[in-house]
Amino acid sequence: MSSSLVLYSYWRSSAAFRVRIALNLKGLHYETRAVHLVRDGGEQHSPEYVALNPQQLVPVLVDGDKVMTQSMAIAEYLDETHPHPPLLPADAAGKARVRAMAQIVGCDIHPIGNLRVLQQIGSQFGADDEQKSIWMRHWIAAGFQALETVLANSKETGRYCHGDTPGLADLCLVPQVYNARRWKTPLEDYPTILRIDAACMELDAFKTAMPEQQPDAPK
Amino acid sequence: MSSSLVLYSYWRSSAAFRVRIALNLKGLHYETRAVHLVRDGGEQHSPEYVALNPQQLVPVLVDGDKVMTQSMAIAEYLDETHPHPPLLPADAAGKARVRAMAQIVGCDIHPIGNLRVLQQIGSQFGADDEQKSIWMRHWIAAGFQALETVLANSKETGRYCHGDTPGLADLCLVPQVYNARRWKTPLEDYPTILRIDAACMELDAFKTAMPEQQPDAPK
Numbered sequence: 001m002s003s004s005l006v007l008y009s010y011w012r013s014s015a016a017f018r019v020r021i022a023l024n025l026k027g028l029h030y031e032t033r034a035v036h037l038v039r040d041g042g043e044q045h046s047p048e049y050v051a052l053n054p055q056q057l058v059p060v061l062v063d064g065d066k067v068m069t070q071s072m073a074i075a076e077y078l079d080e081t082h083p084h085p086p087l088l089p090a091d092a093a094g095k096a097r098v099r100a101m102a103q104i105v106g107c108d109i110h111p112i113g114n115l116r117v118l119q120q121i122g123s124q125f126g127a128d129d130e131q132k133s134i135w136m137r138h139w140i141a142a143g144f145q146a147l148e149t150v151l152a153n154s155k156e157t158g159r160y161c162h163g164d165t166p167g168l169a170d171l172c173l174v175p176q177v178y179n180a181r182r183w184k185t186p187l188e189d190y191p192t193i194l195r196i197d198a199a200c201m202e203l204d205a206f207k208t209a210m211p212e213q214q215p216d217a218p219k
Numbered sequence: 220m221s222s223s224l225v226l227y228s229y230w231r232s233s234a235a236f237r238v239r240i241a242l243n244l245k246g247l248h249y250e251t252r253a254v255h256l257v258r259d260g261g262e263q264h265s266p267e268y269v270a271l272n273p274q275q276l277v278p279v280l281v282d283g284d285k286v287m288t289q290s291m292a293i294a295e296y297l298d299e300t301h302p303h304p305p306l307l308p309a310d311a312a313g314k315a316r317v318r319a320m321a322q323i324v325g326c327d328i329h330p331i332g333n334l335r336v337l338q339q340i341g342s343q344f345g346a347d348d349e350q351k352s353i354w355m356r357h358w359i360a361a362g363f364q365a366l367e368t369v370l371a372n373s374k375e376t377g378r379y380c381h382g383d384t385p386g387l388a389d390l391c392l393v394p395q396v397y398n399a400r401r402w403k404t405p406l407e408d409y410p411t412i413l414r415i416d417a418a419c420m421e422l423d424a425f426k427t428a429m430p431e432q433q434p435d436a437p438k
Binding site for chain 2: 053054055056057066068069070072073074076077080081092093095096097099100102103104106107108110111112116117120121124125126127131134135138142143145146149150
């Protein structure tokens with residue numbers, strides 16, 4: 001693959017963080033273009049960015065002439081175009097398990113606590129910072145309780161979410177744990193999640209994807 | 220495939236609706252087990268159901284000894300175990316486009332307006348029915364504006380969301396349009412979405428998956 005990869009990213013975005021991990025796990029070089037989600041009302045709302053992604057969310061991955069959105073779809077694209085190392089197991093049931101764990105985070109935790117939702121509960125209901133924290137911790141706890149049960153009760157859980165190879169579920173989980181810590185969510189009830197997060201964080205692919213390592217992170 | 224398929228479903232759940240369409244498109248026979256999301260505080264919170272799905276959400280699909288959650292993961296499982304007719308195009312970029320459209324609905328519209336989120340804005344912020352309607356319509360409009368742009372601006376859009384075969388994006392879109400109408404969301408700004416919804420609704424696979432056709436729908 002000779003085409004250049006460009007990632008439109010924001011350092012603290014969980015969804016961009018996922019794609020950075022996927023790119024790193026695949027050993028792919030990419031250029032970061034920072035989209036500041038807060039400054040000047042949010043660069044994701046600029047006409048130039050809206051032309052790339054009408055959803056006005058990060059990330060966008062550009063691969064040659066292809067413009068792609070939605071972090072889990074992008075991760076699967078990278079897995080199909082660069083199959084090794086795989087982000088999904090080979091069997092259909094294993095794939096379903098990994099995708100379901102990814103979607104617990106990617107559908108049922110993260111979007112409900114995204115920046116735009118926090119802005120909406122502020123504008124529609126007058127939620128202050130403390131109420132926003134309650135909201136965030138509520139949805140993170142609901143998702144993590146379920147995910148901890150799924151992980152702790154299955155022999156298919158290994159060093160990582162599925163066996164001993166990091167994949168799609170792990171690259172969703174680690175940014176969500178990072179986000180949970182940011183919101184001071186109590187995590188002691190999720191020992192399996194914390195064990196897997198720690199195992200992932202031993203890998204350079206995860207370390208170099210961390211928000212603080214990004215070119216647009218505050219100094 | 221000789222194993223029996225059992226779908227834990229609620230007639231009005233968008234996510235269960237998606238899986239019903241996928242099963243129908245594949246021509247698969249399945250047994251419906253109704254999970255009433257409201258009665259008696261919600262049957263999804265019963266110990267029996269929590270043992271199947273710790274997330275306490277519908278749907279769950281049971282295929283022999285496999286218990287699967289998350290509607291988009293289930294649809295992909297059905298696509299892998301029963302490849303014809305396909306729910307995804309053959310090329311990686313096409314797959315990424317279809318998955319991204321599915322995820323605009325499945326990540327960024329539906330989970331933010333799910334029953335449990337409406338219950339939370341009621342309990343945390345005192346939202347009444349009118350405020351819940353404003354909330355619902357806000358997120359549906361944000362997602363549909365983006366999806367309409369994606370659909371209207373691409374030559375890859377055909378009779379359905381991607382070409383002339385109904386697939387993963389369509390089976391997410393149609394339940395969301397149904398939900399939008401339930402919440403009286405203005406839809407005149409989304410002509411491509413409405414055209415595709417109407418095309419889908421000519422197909423038996425979509426018609427027989429409709430909420431009102433389900434065994435647990437009110438008479």
